[in-house]
Amino acid sequence: xxxxxxxxxxxxxxxxxxxxxxxxxxxxxxxxxxxxxxxxxxxxxxxxxxxxxxxxxxxxxxxxxxxxxxxxxxxxxxxxxxxxxxxxxxxxxxxxxxxxxxxxxxxxxxxxxxxxxxxxxxxxxxxxxxxxxxxxxxxxxxxxxxxxxxxxxxxxxxxxxxxxxxxxxxxxxxxxxxxxxxxxxxxxxxxxxxxxxxxxxxxxxxxxxxxxxxxxxxxxxxxxxxxxxxxxxxxxxxxxxxxxxxxxxxxxxxxxxxxxxxxxxxxxxxxxxxxxxxxxxxxxxxxxxxxxxxxxxxxxxxxxxxxxxxxxxxxxxxxxxxxxxxxxxxxxxxxxxxxxxxxxxxxxxxxxxxxxxxxxxxxxxxxxxxxxxxxxxxxxxxxxxxx
Amino acid sequence: xxxxxxxxxxxxxxxxxxxxxxxxxxxxxxxxxxxxxxxxxxxxxxxxxxxxxxxxxxxxxxxxxxxxxxxxxxxxxxxxxxxxxxxxxxxxxxxxxxxxxxxxxxxxxxxxxxxxxxxxxxxxxxxxxxxxxxxxxxxxxxxxxxxxxxxxxxxxxxxxxxxxxxxxxxxxxxxxxxxxxxxxxxxxxxxxxxxxxxxxxxxxxxxxxxxxxxxxxxxxxxxxxxxxxxxxx
Numbered sequence: 276x277x278x279x280x281x282x283x284x285x286x287x288x289x290x291x292x293x294x295x296x297x298x299x300x301x302x303x304x305x306x307x308x309x310x311x312x313x314x315x316x317x318x319x320x321x322x323x324x325x326x327x328x329x330x331x332x333x334x335x336x337x338x339x340x341x342x343x344x345x346x347x348x349x350x351x352x353x354x355x356x357x358x359x360x361x362x363x364x365x366x367x368x369x370x371x372x373x374x375x376x377x378x379x380x381x382x383x384x385x386x387x388x389x390x391x392x393x394x395x396x397x398x399x400x401x402x403x404x405x406x407x408x409x410x411x412x413x414x415x416x417x418x419x420x421x422x423x424x425x426x427x428x429x430x431x432x433x434x435x436x437x438x439x440x441x442x443x444x445x446x447x448x449x450x451x452x453x454x455x456x457x458x459x460x461x462x463x464x465x466x467x468x469x470x471x472x473x474x475x476x477x478x479x480x481x482x483x484x485x486x487x488x489x490x491x492x493x494x495x496x497x498x499x500x501x502x503x504x505x506x507x508x509x510x511x512x513x514x515x516x517x518x519x520x521x522x523x524x525x526x527x528x529x530x531x532x533x534x535x536x537x538x539x540x541x542x543x544x545x546x547x548x549x550x551x552x553x554x555x556x557x558x559x560x561x562x563x564x565x566x567x568x569x570x571x572x573x574x575x576x577x578x579x580x581x582x583x584x585x586x587x588x589x590x591x592x593x594x595x596x597x598x599x600x601x602x603x604x605x606x607x608x609x610x611x612x613x614x615x616x617x618x619x620x621x622x623x624x625x626x627x628x629x630x631x632x633x634x635x636x637x638x639x640x641x642x643x644x645x646x647x648x649x650x651x652x653x654x655x656x657x658x659x660x661x662x
Numbered sequence: 663x664x665x666x667x668x669x670x671x672x673x674x675x676x677x678x679x680x681x682x683x684x685x686x687x688x689x690x691x692x693x694x695x696x697x698x699x700x701x702x703x704x705x706x707x708x709x710x711x712x713x714x715x716x717x718x719x720x721x722x723x724x725x726x727x728x729x730x731x732x733x734x735x736x737x738x739x740x741x742x743x744x745x746x747x748x749x750x751x752x753x754x755x756x757x758x759x760x761x762x763x764x765x766x767x768x769x770x771x772x773x774x775x776x777x778x779x780x781x782x783x784x785x786x787x788x789x790x791x792x793x794x795x796x797x798x799x800x801x802x803x804x805x806x807x808x809x810x811x812x813x814x815x816x817x818x819x820x821x822x823x824x825x826x827x828x829x830x831x832x833x834x835x836x837x838x839x840x841x842x843x844x845x846x847x848x849x850x851x852x853x854x855x856x857x858x859x860x861x862x863x864x865x866x867x868x869x870x871x872x873x874x875x876x877x878x879x880x881x882x883x884x885x886x887x888x889x890x891x892x893x894x895x
Contacts, residue, residue, distance in 0.1 A: 296717070297717035297718060297719065297720050298717075298719075298720065299719030299720055332719060332720040332722045333720055334720035334721070334722070342727060344720055344721070344722045345722070346720075346722045346723075359722050359723075363726070363727055365726075365727045371726065372726075373725070373726030373727055375725070375726070380722070380723050380724070380725060382725060388723040388724070388725070394828075458725065460725045460726040462726060464788040467725075467726075469725045469726075494725070501790065501808030501809055501810075502790070502806075502808060544790055544806040545805070545806060545807075546805035546806065546807070547803070547805045548805075549806065584803055584805065586803070587794055587795065587796060587801045587802055587803035588794075588796050588801070588803075626796065627796070628796060629796060629824065629826055629834075661831075
């Protein structure tokens with residue numbers, strides 16, 4: 276008998292429609308440095324560098340074309356919350372067309388859906404997907420000086436119009452919470468397009484509408500070569516709470532004050548290398564200040580991340596990123612409306628077994644022009660177990 | 663004739679061994695092979711109580727579903743001799759086998775090969791795949807590669823090698839490597855046949871999804887086909 280002759284011929288896989296219920300989950304425990312500059316915080320609920328996260332996913336397929344998906348998540352061992360709950364309709368088996376309705380994953384950008392924790396040796400998320408800016412959904416500056424005063428203070432921002440109590444600001448894209456709405460996706464071997472209409476906005480996803488506005492977002496991905504995928508994303512949506520309407524000038528409405536964003540991303544993979552990069556710009560339209568109408572304020576961020584598989588089960592990763600802001604004020608004395616941030620993060624991931632991974636990461640954050648902490652070097656260790 | 667104490671001990675050992683072998687659960691005789699000095703074990707590995715289709719993780723974070731995928735041939739088990747006859751270890755010619763990647767599935771899901779075999783892992787999907795293993799018997803990572811490309815791994819140590827795709831967490835498979843040729847992956851009905859076995863008594867193991875689930879001792883006689891039913895409890 277020849278060495279491989281004991282193997283029966285490979286059978287053709289048979290089609291199956293019996294996948295009715297499936298579950299999965301992940302436990303991630305992270306322990307790292309204190310982060311007094313709030314470079315990594317996206318919420319008051321937990322510190323991402325000192326957190327235990329439990330995630331439980333479930334899918335039920337009551338019939339061939341219908342799937343109900345849910346994700347329950349708890350951070351810091353606090354109360355569990357329903358991070359996702361939606362229905363996926365796939366009317367034709369042979370065609371890649373999906374309709375998703377409910378609390379759905381964001382269509383925008385490269386990062387916001389999975390977090391790819393198991394796929395990257397890094398612990399921190401890109402600044403675009405969590406770093407808190409000073410802008411708030413329930414409070415507004417009265418003057419440009421109010422904005423300048425809050426530079427680098429997104430963790431505890433306050434403005435004189437609307438809710439004057441200090442609270443956290445908005446990230447460009449909130450990767451922690453998903454929006455509620457409907458989404459359609461069409462895909463072929465080389466291209467995929469997704470369009471979504473939701474009630475919140477990129478930075479402030481919501482379960483229920485709070486301003487009468489709608490957010491639209493879209494993503495188009497083309498696989499230019501087998502190793503290269505290029506994505507283009509855009510989104511526009513009202514981001515302010517209608518509680519602010521009484522503070523607005525006549526003719527202004529929170530339903531017409533938008534956050535608009537556009538981004539280009541790429542993912543290149545070959546052999547042991549995986550490279551991801553994204554350039555993303557976001558603009559927020561502000562109502563007139565005391566001095567009169569102002570142009571929308573802009574943030575532009577770029578990040579590039581590389582992963583190298585040194586050995587089976589051993590990865591090295593590096594991300595470089597920068598988040599910058601447009602100038603505000605008279606041309607002679609224009610200043611950025613927020614404090615620019617840059618970050619360098621390096622990490623190592625060790626996977627001794629399929630469902631277990633360890634990470635060690637270090638990040639250097641710099642924010643020279645704002646915030647109480649202008650620069651900080653942070654370390655984190657993480658263990659993750661998934662099933 | 664009077665036997666010395668050593669001869670008496672030897673005769674006693676022979677008698678005990680003969681009695682033990684006679685007491686072993688016997689495989690039934692399923693036929694005769696004319697003019698050969700080897701035997702055959704054939705039969706069926708019944709895994710019906712175990713076989714279930716492993717479900718992929720829910721794709722909660724995806725913008726769409728995966729569509730209809732093939733279901734791996736999970737009902738296939740593996741039957742092998744726990745200890746092979748000495749002649750099994752004679753040098754053989756290194757072979758070649760294929761584990762394809764189709765519809766985000768390794769096909770076949772279970773591949774059994776002899777040491778020295780090179781296994782090709784072609785990517786027959788339109789998307790990128792990666793093949794890796796963290797198993798002690800063979801630790802490797804083929805990196806990410808595109809549709810139409812193929813990479814190969816040579817398996818030189820016996821053992822169970824679990825194979826995964828780094829990109830698609832629902833993809834997994836087994837390559838089981840033996841240092842002898844007396845093994846067989848069952849067909850879809852659980853049937854198997856191991857040929858060219860030198861006469862003797864062997865322990866036959868039924869294996870499924872990473873574990874030896876059942877075993878039985880079988881005596882092989884030259885020129886005889888021994889039928890064996892292995893039922894996983």
